[in-house]
Amino acid sequence: MAQAGKGKLNYRCPSCFMRDLDIDMFYDSDKGEYYCIRCQYTGTEEDVLAKNQLARFRYRDMMKRFSMEDFETFDK
DSSP, rough: OOOBOOOOOOOBHHHHTTOOOBBOOOEETTTTEOOTTOOOOEOOOHHHHHHHHHHHHGGTTTTTOHHHHHHHHOOO
């Protein structure tokens, strides 16, 4: 079996990331694509970046501070 090498950057697997798993992807220079050894996801750099951008919607308000007034509107 060929040795897996890390790519230029440590990309996270979008499929695993959607399930709250933080798994690094490996780069196959022969095929020119990234792959995950946990879930068998493969994709080009553009594909990985696009799908990771979709996963970020979950964390868009992580740095926002909420007050009690923000949640009181949901009770009514």
